[in-house]
Amino acid sequence: MKKFLLLTVLAFGIPSAVYAQNLSVVDSLIAHMSVREKVAQLFVISLSSDPSPRTKARQDSLIKSGVGSIILMRGYASEFMERVNELQGYAKLPLLVSIDGEWGAAMRFKEYLEYPRQYELGHLEDAERLLYRMGINVGKELKDLNVMVNLAPCADVSVDGVSCGIRNDSRLFSSNPEKVARYSAAYARGMRDAGIYVCAKHFPGCGNGVDSHYDLPVSNISREALDSIDLLPYKRLFEEGIEFVMMHHVSVPCIDDSGLPLSISHKGVTGLLKEELGFEGIVMTDAIRMGAISKSYTAVESNIMAYKAGIDMILMPDDIPATIQTLTELLESGELPMEELDTKVRKILTLKEKAGYFAPGFNRRVTDVDKKIKAARKRDARLIRRMTEKLVKCGYGEPIKDWNDPTLVLDNAGK
DSSP, rough: OOOHHHHHHHHOOOOHHHHHTOOHHHHHHHSSSSSHHHHTTEEEEESSSSSOHHHHHHHHHHHHOOOOOEEESBBBBBHHHHHHHHHHHSSOOOOEEEETTTOOOTTTTTTTTOOOOHHHHTTSSOOHHHHHHHHHHHHHHHHHHTTEEEOOOOOOOOOEETTTTEEEOTTTTOSOHHHHHHHHHHHHHHHHTTEEEEEEEETTTTOOOOOOOTTTOOOOOHHHHHHIIIIHHHHHHHHHHHEEEEOOOOOOOTTTTOOOOGGGOOOIIIIIIIIIIIIOOOEEOOOOOOOHHHSSHHHHHHHHHHHTTOOOEEEESOOOOOOOOHHHHHTTTTSSSSSHHHHHHHHHHHHHTTTTSSSSSHHHHHHHHHHHHHEEEEHHHHHHHHHHHHHHHHHHHOOOTTTTOOOOOOOOTTT
C-alpha cells in the first residue's frame, strides 16, 4: 500500500511530507489541493461532438483549471473519444466521464444498437432478468470507453404518461411504483456488476407536467403519497448501494413550502435525501442551466444555492469561473465550512480511486474504439432480438428486419 501511495504521490506532484503522514491516496490528494482546485472538482461540463474553436478553448481552460467531470452529448463515440483523450491529457486528475445512457450507449453514440425504451419494457412481466442482462451489456459498452457513470436509470413513476414535463416519456417503466422499483433495480444491478456507476433520477419525482427545461414544475403531492409512490423506487435503489442521485428541478411544498426547486433546497437535498432517507452517495443536480432554475436565478446564484443545499456535483452550469471564485472566497473567509467541501471532494475522488484512476499504470486514453463498438453491437444484438420477440408477442413492437441498421425502432410501441 505504501508503494502504491508513493507512486500516486509522485504521479500528481504531492510533496513527500504528505506521503510521510501515512494518509490514504484520496486524503493525500485532498491535503495537497488548493481550495480552488477542490471547488473545481464539483462541476460537470458538457461536450458536444463538434465544438467550435471558441467552445474548445473554453473547455480546455476549464479542464486545466481543475474541473473534475464531463458529460458527453449526442454524436459519434469515435469522435468523442479523440476529444476526451485530449482533455484527459490536460487534466491534473483524471476526469470522471458520464453519459445519459438510459437505453444504452446508443442514446448518445450513433454507432451503437438501440435497446427498447423503458416504456416498452415496462409492458413485459417479470422482465428483471432481461433488464439485468441489459444492464450488464450497457455497462460493458460504457466501461470499454472509460465512461464510468451512466445517468440512469430513470426511477420516476409515470403519472398520466407524463414525466418531468415530457408527455409520453419513453424513459419510464410504469405507473406502478413497485414495478418501477424492481425494474430500475435490476437494470442498475447489471450496470454496477459490469463495473460502472449509476445515477437514479429525477429525485423525488415528476411534478405537474411542466417541462423543467423551460419552467418550474410543482408537485402538490401529499407527503404520504410521496412516500408510498415516488420515493418507493429510490428506497429500493438505495438498498442496492447506487452511487449517484440526480435532483429534479421541482417544487414540492410538502417538503419545502418556500417554493424553492428541491435541487437547490437544503430541505430537499440535505433534509429529505441525505438525512431522512440516509443517502450517502453523490448528489448531483439535473442540468442547472434549465429554465426551471435560470428563469429565477443567475448562474452564480443558482450554483451557490445548490452547493449550500448539499449538492455534491453541479451538472452543466454556466459561469463556472465566477462561481469558483465566489465559493473560494466564501470558504477561505470561513463563511462556509471547509469540512463540507472536503466531504464533497472526498466522495468524488473516492469513486475515481475505486474506478482505478489513481492506480499505477492506469491509462486515461481510450483506444481501439471501432473494435470495441463492433464487439458491443454483436453482443447487444442477441439480447435486443430476445427483447423484441417478447415485445412483439405483447403487441408493442415489430420484428427487426435489418440487423445492419444501427437504429432499432419499435414502430408500434404504445399503440
